[in-house]
Amino acid sequence: xxxxxxxxxxxxxxxxxxxxxxxxxxxxxxxxxxxxxxxxxxxxxxxxxxxxxxxxxxxxxxxxxxxxxxxxxxxxxxxxxxxxxxxxxxxxxxxxxxxxxxxxxxxxxxxxxxxxxxxxxxxxxxxxxxxxxxxxxxxxxxxxxxxxxxxxxxxxxx
Amino acid sequence: xxxxxxxxxxxxxxxxxxxxxxxxxxxxxxxxxxxxxxxxxxxxxxxxxxxxxxxxxxxxxxxxxxxxxxxxxxxxxxxxxxxxxxxxxxxxxxxxxxxxxxxxxxxxxxxxxxxxxxxxxxxxxxxxxxxxxxxxxxxxxxxxxxxxxxxxxxxxxx
DNA sequence: ATGAGTGCAAACCGTTTGCAATCGG
DNA sequence: CCGATTGCAAACGGTTTGCACTCAT
Numbered sequence: 001x002x003x004x005x006x007x008x009x010x011x012x013x014x015x016x017x018x019x020x021x022x023x024x025x026x027x028x029x030x031x032x033x034x035x036x037x038x039x040x041x042x043x044x045x046x047x048x049x050x051x052x053x054x055x056x057x058x059x060x061x062x063x064x065x066x067x068x069x070x071x072x073x074x075x076x077x078x079x080x081x082x083x084x085x086x087x088x089x090x091x092x093x094x095x096x097x098x099x100x101x102x103x104x105x106x107x108x109x110x111x112x113x114x115x116x117x118x119x120x121x122x123x124x125x126x127x128x129x130x131x132x133x134x135x136x137x138x139x140x141x142x143x144x145x146x147x148x149x150x151x152x153x154x155x156x157x158x
Numbered sequence: 159x160x161x162x163x164x165x166x167x168x169x170x171x172x173x174x175x176x177x178x179x180x181x182x183x184x185x186x187x188x189x190x191x192x193x194x195x196x197x198x199x200x201x202x203x204x205x206x207x208x209x210x211x212x213x214x215x216x217x218x219x220x221x222x223x224x225x226x227x228x229x230x231x232x233x234x235x236x237x238x239x240x241x242x243x244x245x246x247x248x249x250x251x252x253x254x255x256x257x258x259x260x261x262x263x264x265x266x267x268x269x270x271x272x273x274x275x276x277x278x279x280x281x282x283x284x285x286x287x288x289x290x291x292x293x294x295x296x297x298x299x300x301x302x303x304x305x306x307x308x309x310x311x312x313x314x315x316x
Numbered sequence: 317a318t319g320a321g322t323g324c325a326a327a328c329c330g331t332t333t334g335c336a337a338t339c340g341g
Numbered sequence: 342c343c344g345a346t347t348g349c350a351a352a353c354g355g356t357t358t359g360c361a362c363t364c365a366t
Contacts, residue, residue: 123292134281
């Protein structure tokens with residue numbers, strides 16, 4: 001966790017950007033989030049870490065972090081879900097339909113599929129954007145509990 | 159082409175929606191577009207077919223068509239590119255980085271990949287959203303022409 | 317010390333809503 | 342004919358911009 005923060009801080013320094021209090025608060029907020037956050041959500045949560053945090057700064061910092069590749073917008077069929085920390089390199093997000101919590105998937109074995117696409121369409125494939133939706137383990141457990149008519153909802157199931 | 163229109167028209171009828179002039183214009187506009195169109199672009203182009211076409215109607219018709227599954231929003235890393243006609247069933251779009259023209263890809267062999275994801279994350283995968291970017295054949299040809307210092311840009315290359 | 321970074325308020329722009337007039341089945 | 346559909350204008354909400362002040366280096 002601490003190293004995740006350190007890695008992002010490094011990106012700021014390396015590119016000559018200052019690590020101000022608002023920016024620290026935003027990075028920490030995103031690191032602590034289990035789901036993609038909208039700018040407004042980032043501001044609200046971030047104010048617990050730095051009380052004066054302004055929404056405008058959130059926008060500007062997100063723009064900067066997107067440029068640095070440390071943050072990525074998460075879209076799904078039903079629209080934009082917000083922003084989430086992105087590990088360096090090519091990764092994708094899996095988003096829970098129910099609670100919107102995300103996990104990153106690192107390896108991406110789409111090569112064969114994309115080769116096929118290139119052949120079929122005549123396009124030279126340069127990139128792709130993939131996001132996967134599903135039910136996280138916790139939400140699956142909750143479902144299972146409900147379906148067995150078990151009224152005692154496990155407190156851990158969320 | 160005509161049958162593509164007919165198939166969409168059928169969707170309207172089957173679900174009890176009227177096929178009004180503005181709606182016809184919007185459908186025809188989308189069918190005639192080589193790239194995803196924003197609501198404003200749809201209105202502008204659509205007014206050539208039905209002069210009174212209002213922007214509000216475009217929004218409402220897109221919403222309806224999205225519901226009917228005949229249109230789909232196209233997102234990419236750099237934001238929302240607009241709306242494009244979608245064939246029935248599960249398909250993806252390949253978008254040209256340069257001219258934004260799109261082609262649909264029907265088959266989607268992501269099953270194995272998604273199985274791996276499910277195993278690794280513990281999520282029950284319910285859906286995914288994939289869009290591929292690349293250079294279409296025409297834009298590739300244009301590039302090639304430029305790189306060989308060939309000043310005679312082929313008129314067909316665009 | 318000094319320029320990058322910030323917060324505020326206002327401008328901006330794409331989208332949605334309320335409503336009276338119109339059109340299509 | 343009658344209700345679904347439309348266009349207009351106004352409301353709305355998220356995002357961006359201008360500017361004077363502040364903070365990190």
